[in-house]
Structures are given as C-alpha cells and as structure tokens.
Amino acid sequence: MACLGQATWQTVTNPPGVDFKGLTGAKRQSALRVMQTEECRCGCGMKIAECRVKDPTCAVSLKASMTIVKDLGEGKTVAQVHEHLNDVLDDPVTISTAGDPVLGPDKARITIVEFSDFQCPYCSEVVPKVKAVLRQFPSDVRLVFKQFPLDEHSEAEFGAEAALAAQAQGKFWEMHDLLYAGFPDISRDRVMGYAKQIKLDMNRFTSELDSHKYKARVLSEEKEGTDAGVGGTPTFFFNGRKYNGSFDLAAVTPIIKKELK
Secondary structure (H helix, E strand, C coil), X not given: XXXXXXXXXXXXXXXXXXXXXXXXXXXXXXXXXXXXHCECCCCCCCXXXXXXXXXXXXXXXXXXXXXXXXXXXXXXXXXXXXXXXCCCEEEECCCXXXXXXXXXXXXXXXXXXXXXXXXXXXXXXXXXXXXXXXXXXXXXXXXXXEECCCCCCCCHHHHHXXXXXXXXXXXXXHHHHHHHHCCCCCCHHHHHHHHHHCCCCHHHHHHHHHXXXXXXXXXXXXXXXXXXXXXXXXEEEECCEEECCCCCHHHHHHHHHHHHC
C-alpha cells in the first residue's frame, strides 16, 4: 500500500479491508470523516483511516472501522458513534486465568488481565505503573499475566518460555521483574544469569528451555489474546472488558472505583 502515498489517508474513499456495504452515500461519507478524525487505539498515534492505509494488517483499526460502519448502518448518529469509539471498556469476553501467574488477593473484586511481551518497550514502561495501581488497591485488584510475544521481537518468545519455566519453580514474578529491568536484552546468557540470581534449579530450567516445554502454552495464550481482541502489547482487560486507554494510576483509578461501585 506504500504506493498510495503518505497523504492519501486523508482523501481515501476505500480504506483497505473496510466494507461499506449497506451504507448510503451520505452515511459512507460520515463513516470516512469519523475514521479521519478518531485516533486508532493500537498505540500507533495515527487516525483510524491513516492506520488502515499505512498498516492494513492492524486488527485494531479494522475493528474500529467495522464498528463505525455497523453503528451508522443501525441508525446511530455521528455523535453516538464517536461516543461508542471512546468507551474505555469494551463488552466483556471470557478469558481463562487458570494456572496463570497472579499478583494480588484471590478474592479481589477486580481482575486485571495483562497480555504482554518481554521485548516490548511499552510493556517495559508500564511495569511500575501497574505496580502503582496494585499498591493503591491492595485488597480490591489482582493482576493476571498472559504471554503475547510479538513476531517482530526476535527474543520475545524465548523470554515468554523462560518466564513460564521460572513460574514452574515458583519464581515467575522474580523473573518477570528481571526481564523488564534488563530490557531489551533477553539473550540466553542474560536469562541464564537471571535464573542463577533467583536460585532456580538450573538443570531443570535449562532442560525445559531446550525442550521448549512451554511453547505450546505460549502459543495458546497468544491465540486466546487474539480471539479476545488483542492487537498489540500491552493490552489490559478489567474483569474481562478490554481497556482502551493509557494505563497509569490517574487514568485507571476512576475506572476501578466505578467498577467497584
């Protein structure tokens, strides 16, 4: 799509992958205007139409485009479409948390599920912000961590498998913190050093990494994330509802308080 040029997203009438079937000419124009003014929630910093043109593989901008077309087709006003797009929590989906690493009390009223990548800069930056939220709500919030290594990060899958191998020895969060503290280096030598530092059984750890014992689990969690609407990392779900906003204490505190009510 590069041959379309850098500015075509502002005038494009057929954004890649978007089906306007069922819309009148006027509603189609309304849909395009919304796509040109609303930001994509994938974290790219582009408008929805811009993201569709420059990154046609983006599942987030495609889903947003489909929402715009569907809402207008059902008779919603443009203002209602904008309001729908800016809902910070999507409708709930079912996400299994059995066997996943957890921080926080089992009886917490809010479960935050994080799909993350150990070689993602945004995931690394959000670690202290997540911990700040857990400190603020020690009795009401718990965090569940899910693996979602991205293909473009060459060592992310290895990091995911190493974290799960550490979890098998009761040391997931220790490995989690070291992997992010040493970002972006997830080389084998570095990870082996971490394993020794947290006193893992090195023979078991090495054997499980070499046999890729946890690869199937990583792939399973990736699929689960994709099915739930994860298009990038980090992605958070509050009691099964995908959160579409920046993750920091100031932003999520009112959402948590509202959910607690």
